[in-house]
Amino acid sequence: MASVCFYFQVHQPFRLRRYSVFDRSSEYFDHERNREICRKVAEKCYLPTNTIIEELIKRHAGRFRVAYSLSGLVIEQFQLYAPQVLRSFQRLAATGAVEFLAETYHHSLSFLYSREEFAAQIELHQQLIRDLFGQTPRVFRNTELIYSNDIARAAHALGFNVVMCEGADQLLGYRSPTYLYTPPGGSKVKLLLKNYRLSDDIAFRFGNRQWSEWPLTADKFARWVNNVSGSGHVVNLFMDYETFGEHQWEETGIFEFLRHLPEHVLSLPANDFKTPSECAAAYGTSGTYDVPHMISWADSDRDLSAWLGNAMQSNALHQLYQLEAAVKSSGDPDLLNDWRKLQGSDHFYYMCTKHLADGEVHQYFNPYDSPYDSFINYMNVLDHLRSRLPAH
């Protein structure tokens, strides 16, 4: 018996426009570029993939099930630039075979800097999902799968009993991400761990002709899933939704793979598809997953270094959250909105100076030539935002 648990992350940041120290405008975001990228990805990925998922759910009469996490920021962009994408997600929600997860509305690193803001953003996000899709998220995933024991505790305090995280080798040891775990200390939280090998086979390696397993067919992948039977309960395939059609182009055959995967997985009667909530309801836990330090699903380091790896990044974040009290007490909704959009983790990702191998991944829709340019631009915006605060 193996349950395949698909979770797709859907997110686009509000990229900043070029903002020089000589700028005086309160318009910080590059709407033209954000619209262009949002529409491009909608055409290449969101719309065609949603269509396939909807077909699959219908064809398999609800036996094919998936989960999504849509950041509040990407939903705002759909509302502004591509409302048809939002409508197609609403159709998916109506099938009853799709679960929507909770996250911080602004795709932020707020957990690290302000628990109050962290809780506020989750609340905002839950409300948005409830309004749009008619369901209240019960499973929490933090930005970029950033996770630690503390995050499990904080999520539990906010009412979540299931949390998603990375299944990191150095923490699992000989154990497998195909079981459910619990944080240490008698926590009631159930953890679903990303099966990074099988997830990355699809997300990163699918179109790589140098890969020994290329070409990856739905039939072959289903056999790998079957191997889990008897040695685990779940195959957690967590990935960016942009994998389909954007990271892996249509020419790689990624859509055909997706179209045929369910029938191959379901050809073994013991297999099924479950959403994260269903996995947690169906299976017990197999010991503790102790994560004292922050992990994430980013880069090869699987830690925070993509957002907090250098002095510029920590300085920018520190200065941003220093403004929290003043922004909130100003009573200015535009100011609060801008400040929150500046919390998007992507802004700090662009400032990353790590080695070239990971640096290449950081190029994806990166509007800057260098991490230094990104920092300079961001700090100019932040300086201007600070100038809008009411004088004390």
Place this chain on the structure above:
Amino acid sequence: MRVFMLGWEFPPFISGGLGTACFGLTRGLDQLGTEVTFVLPRAVDESLSSHVELVTPGSESSARPGTSFVMPASFAHIRFRTVEATLRPYVSPGVDDDEDDGDATGKAAKRKGDAKLKPRQPVRVISAGGQSGPGGHYEGDLFAEVQRYAGLACDVAAEEDFDLVHAHDWMTYLAGVAVADQTGKPLVVHVHSTEFDRSGVHVNQRVYDIERAGMHRADRVIAVSHLTRSIVLQHYGVDPRKVEVVYNAIDDNGRDEGRALPPIAHDEKIVLFLGRITMQKGPEYFLAAAKRVLEVMENVRFIMAGSGDMIRRMIQLAHEMGIGHKVLFTGFLRGDDVRRVYRMADLYVMPSVSEPFGIAPLEALANDVPVLISKQSGVSEILRHALKVDFWDVDEMANKIVAVLRHPPLQATLRDHGSIEVRGLSWVDSARNCLRVYEAALAERRD
């Protein structure tokens, strides 16, 4: 591998990057065990009767009496031969010439030699907008000197045994061609700069012709950057298959010394321009950016260190802009003064209009000073941990200067990563790449 190398400058007889590059490259070749005979023009001391002198490395005793040219002891496989010449191709005479005085002992000696040999006849090469000409003078009857150097180099070549000729920049190309013709050995010409970099659109036809002839005659052309390579292809019509890029590097000598020194305490932020104050280096863009910076920051001083034919105009320009009190002109700095100014600087700016490579930013980084460089430079192709800007984009230049001065973490990240990056560069790697070019040239001859 034995290389007959034709150079123009060499420490301490040096006016710019060419000498630094030749020094580094020969050191790298030396460490790889390559035998090099380096032929160098130098001013003739009046006490010196011979036109050609031979100095054996590591033994001062073999130097002729009267020479002040002391060989670095670390060269094991390099022999230096100097021939009399009086040329200073990249240093301008005229109104600002005095600024150059004493820049190096060799140069002073050279000037003395000039005066003795013949009256100076500045050849005006370019004339931008009919003004007194940025960077537009070549000193002396340069073309006759270039010819004479070629003849003397042939004399030296006749006494030497080597596999290949390697000539650095246009002043030595005629010599390179002559020696290659005389010996039948393959010729490699090394383009450290072109007439287009030095003179913009006002190209001196005779210099261009010499450059073009050298590049076309050569078996292989080495360009110091892709920027330079594209100029070689576009403006000189050279077969792209024979043009290779070999980047310059930086010598690690003296770096530890620089590191050991604590920063010099000062109240103001300091932004540094260090280089020749000529059209090519974009000094007016530096001043325009300074003015913009001063609109949003007060406590900043801009230092322009260097000399050149535009220095008076720059002093005048700073005054006209109303920022004269914020800009300090130091004149030409050398040795310890250079290190001292680096220790004071918060940021080094190289706003060059056209910079084939640009070793100076590497020196700044080696001295723990972050750099802002023009995108129109070869060095910007290899530096990742540097701020980059189009030389004409004065507002963006100012934007970046302000950011470095205002945000210490930006300065620290640039400095820390930059100094690691610059430590990864090595003249031995450049020399290894040169050797690869030599091998290709020789292999083609064998086919």
